[in-house]
Amino acid sequence: MVHDLYQEIILDHSKRPRNCHTMANATGQADGYNPLCGDKLKLFIRIEGDIVKDASFVGSGCAISTASASLMTESLKGKTREEALKMLDKFHELLTTDTAVSQDLGKLVVFCGVRDYPARVKCATLAWHTLKSALTNNAAEPVSTE
Numbered sequence: 001m002v003h004d005l006y007q008e009i010i011l012d013h014s015k016r017p018r019n020c021h022t023m024a025n026a027t028g029q030a031d032g033y034n035p036l037c038g039d040k041l042k043l044f045i046r047i048e049g050d051i052v053k054d055a056s057f058v059g060s061g062c063a064i065s066t067a068s069a070s071l072m073t074e075s076l077k078g079k080t081r082e083e084a085l086k087m088l089d090k091f092h093e094l095l096t097t098d099t100a101v102s103q104d105l106g107k108l109v110v111f112c113g114v115r116d117y118p119a120r121v122k123c124a125t126l127a128w129h130t131l132k133s134a135l136t137n138n139a140a141e142p143v144s145t146e
């Protein structure tokens, strides 16, 4: 029964994605593309100090990739850069191994069923891989021409 609930949450986020808009004052952004499925997204992130203050995305993709981006942007707010990267590792583990579901992931556990569909793992992790690139490519840093 718990899996029906998970399905419902994924469906809800794919139909009414949260934080689905561009961000004018982003400190980092990155584009992600999953050619296997055709999922595309642009991720925006605003970091103050070391804390993720805001995260949003725009794009077009399947239900899994959209729901994943929606839930990810919700989960990121208030996290440090390091915590965000740790969540990425745990999320990837959730989707690719049979280990017990990590309690640290909160709502993100709804994606645990995706591990039964290896072709969809890339859909669910696309937003996270894009996040990694947005976190390391910080637009607030001065650009060096040297």
Ligand code: ZN
Residues within 6 Å of the ligand: 034, 037, 038, 039, 061, 062, 063, 064, 065, 122, 123
């Ligand atoms: Zn997809």
